[in-house]
Amino acid sequence: MKSDAPLRERLIDVGVELVTSEGTGSLGLREIARRAGVSHGAPRRYFPTHQALLSAIARRGFADLGARFAAAGAGEPPPREHVRALGRAYVGYALEQRGMFELMFRHDLLDSAGQEPSAAPRLRESTLPLFGLLTRLVAGCGAAQPEVTAAALWAGLHGVAQLWGWGSLPLVLGSGAAEDAGRLVDSLVDAVVDAHLKAQAP
Template sequence: MDVEGALRERLVDAGVELVLSEGAASAGLREIARRAGVSHGAPRRYFPTHRALLSAIARRGFEELGVGSAAAIAETAALREELAAPARVYVAYALERRGMFELMFRHDLLDSGPRQGAADGPRLREAMLPMFARIVELVVRCRGEAMEPSAAVTAAALWSNLHGIAQLWSWASLQLALGGSPGGDGPDGPGRLVEAALKAHLGPAVA
């Protein structure tokens, strides 16, 4: 990697660290530059806008999530587990890396439109849409149906359900509703909720 590429990566590394430690709202250009050990104007040389830098940070999250999901799927044998395993990874990632998870889906803050020859690399849609397409594919296979618009709707509903579980659990709202302890997994923990979501959208698992 050349010097320019190394400095660009250093800025993204500093941004990732900041988002994870203090949340997406803290990831300003000046603070990222300070943490990266460069001048406050340096980020503009590599990222034309603040949104472009935040998008590069968010793409790291999608890369991490993709690697974790692929590893979980590689250890599965049953078809339904190919969807259940990454669903559990998704919720676990959200709870373990809350700042990054929050940023990844903030399309009001990120460059998520179609790419138009931007020098800062692919827009966020190139990171997020393949993830959703994979969910649709797995829903189709699990339900044994053709690739129809209804499969995308089911996948979107399942994704929304998983995202809601992750978000509400991180706020301790679900623990309160279920009468559990705020920090513990317990019998009504997120793993059990993920299974309930899969059953609701795909039907009961076939032994």
């Protein structure tokens, strides 16, 4: 069984490379197998369904986002500034890794049962540690309903990421140069954080 692990990981590696460079539309099972140098039926030995392989690729995205969250908390900033840093990390990841971000929140992967080995948690549960961190920080800012406030804040950040990626926010805000875009994105993140934590301690 040890010889299975490298091929399983290679298939995931190839999927990560594909979604990063070419988007979610490139993640056909045959194309992943071809680029991994195996027969089109080989992935079935490790992933019983196409969704199972896509879910494993998406887990890499959540791991990467988790690492960015950890970096955003370096130095243990005050809760409000930590939330702001997490917001910028979240939206920044979404805009830098658009294909992976789209894959991570595909509802068919998040909701489908039987896509992962029985010992693995469902993909949706990959969001729980990140949401737990946000909730704890929001509580540290004095929110009366930390989970509700954190959920609303997350929804706002996700909306910024989606609408900016689709070009809607750059259009209405008249974003031109790259430096203007970066400044505006940061301002939008700050506005979302301030809107939800405005009555809380800094």
